[in-house]
Amino acid sequence: xxxxxxVAILVTMVxxxxxxxLGPTEYDRMLAANAxxxxxxxxxxxxxxxxxxxxxxxxxxxxxxVNFIGTIAVMRFFEYGNTRDNEGSGSTP
Amino acid sequence: MSLVFEWLSALFxxxxxxxxxxxxxxxxxxxxxxxxxxxxxxxxxxAAPLLLIGLMLQMEWxxxxxxxxxILVFILATNPTASHAMAKAALHGGQKPLVSDSDGxxxxxxxSNN
Amino acid sequence: xxxxxxxxxxxxxxxxxxxYLLALILALxxxxxxxxxxxxxxxxxxxxxxxxxxxxxxxFRYLGWLMWQVVLSNIxxxxxxxxPALPIRPVWKRLDTRxxxxxxxxxxxxxxxxxxxxxxxxxxxxxxxxHCLDPAGLQELKGGEMEQRIRSLGI
Numbered sequence: 465x466x467x468x469x470x471v472a473i474l475v476t477m478v479x480x481x482x483x484x485x486l487g488p489t490e491y492d493r494m495l496a497a498n499a500x501x502x503x504x505x506x507x508x509x510x511x512x513x514x515x516x517x518x519x520x521x522x523x524x525x526x527x528x529x530v531n532f533i534g535t536i537a538v539m540r541f542f543e544y545g546n547t548r549d550n551e552g553s554g555s556t557p
Numbered sequence: 558m559s560l561v562f563e564w565l566s567a568l569f570x571x572x573x574x575x576x577x578x579x580x581x582x583x584x585x586x587x588x589x590x591x592x593x594x595x596x597x598x599x600x601x602x603x604a605a606p607l608l609l610i611g612l613m614l615q616m617e618w619x620x621x622x623x624x625x626x627x628i629l630v631f632i633l634a635t636n637p638t639a640s641h642a643m644a645k646a647a648l649h650g651g652q653k654p655l656v657s658d659s660d661g662x663x664x665x666x667x668x669s670n671n
Numbered sequence: 672x673x674x675x676x677x678x679x680x681x682x683x684x685x686x687x688x689x690x691y692l693l694a695l696i697l698a699l700x701x702x703x704x705x706x707x708x709x710x711x712x713x714x715x716x717x718x719x720x721x722x723x724x725x726x727x728x729x730x731f732r733y734l735g736w737l738m739w740q741v742v743l744s745n746i747x748x749x750x751x752x753x754x755p756a757l758p759i760r761p762v763w764k765r766l767d768t769r770x771x772x773x774x775x776x777x778x779x780x781x782x783x784x785x786x787x788x789x790x791x792x793x794x795x796x797x798x799x800x801x802h803c804l805d806p807a808g809l810q811e812l813k814g815g816e817m818e819q820r821i822r823s824l825g826i
Contacts, residue, residue, distance in 0.1 A: 655761055
């Protein structure tokens with residue numbers, strides 16, 4: 465069943481890639497990239513266990529963090545045109 | 558006991574895999590960006606926990622188990638923030654959500670008031 | 672004072688993740704712990720400084736309830752995605768809110784977004800902008816059960 469789950473994750477990654485290529489807006493592409501990143505984390509965790517790699521979970525954890533920070537950074541860039549602090553730019557969650 | 562864990566794990570992994578593909582199909586099928594964010598949410602809020610819990614049920618008690626739990630909590634905690642950031646950036650960039658009027662027909666443009 | 676607590680917590684966390692006893696690794700770990708503490712110090716200038724979240728049993732009970740809501744709305748959305756007709760009726764409307772403190776607001780907005788089918792696109796003083804795949808989701812939010820539960824946490 466672990467193999468089946470890994471195949472399902474791979475299929476989803478392909479679907480996300482199709483959306484990333486189709487677009488049509490840059491936000492769609494970023495959404496697809498974010499979904500792809502989450503799937504990568506799951507893939508590393510599951511495949512690492514299946515193949516009993518050493519310390520794969522650290523890689524997965526780090527990838528989850530990088531994926532999140534990357535999404536936020538790119539979105540800030542889209543929103544303000546730069547990644548520097550903007551005063552009075554509305555509320556942050 | 559371990560047989561119960563084995564079956565439970567298989568069940569979780571299967572459900573997670575199906576939901577994962579569902580999210581991918583949703584990302585492809587939905588008509589506009591904001592609807593796609595909802596579809597992506599399916600994979601991240603339910604498929605990821607199911608897959609990781611299925612994985613945890615297969616592992617023996619060790620530090621790694623806690624790490625899987627941390628990945629799970631991290632994904633759940635950051636997913637809404639990332640979705641919100643994407644939606645906010647898309648709105649700021651001039652994207653308008655597709656909304657349906659009372660007949661159920663879909664029109665462009667926004668009804669931000671009322 | 673609370674920086675010392677953060678420092679100790681980070682050091683323990685680092686130790687938990689690493690577990691190595693080599694001089695180089697320990698030096699790098701010390702460096703990263705100090706760096707993160709400095710980042711926290713820098714970030715404390717944003718949005719009124721240091722605030723403490725009171726974590727209690729109520730919060731965990733709320734999170735459990737939230738996960739159940741997430742499962743329920745996921746089932747509805749999965750059914751919708753596999754339906755050949757794709758029966759979605761998206762709405763984008765204002766939702767008046769009564770949550771007051773920053774923690775309540777953050778928790779409410781994140782809870783709405785975490786639940787598939789509803790998405791917070793903007794957070795203002797007295798209202799959120801909500802994108803819903805179905806008007807029923809908005810009606811449920813307007814019913815205010817989630818908001819009531821968050822307000823009763825008293826965070």
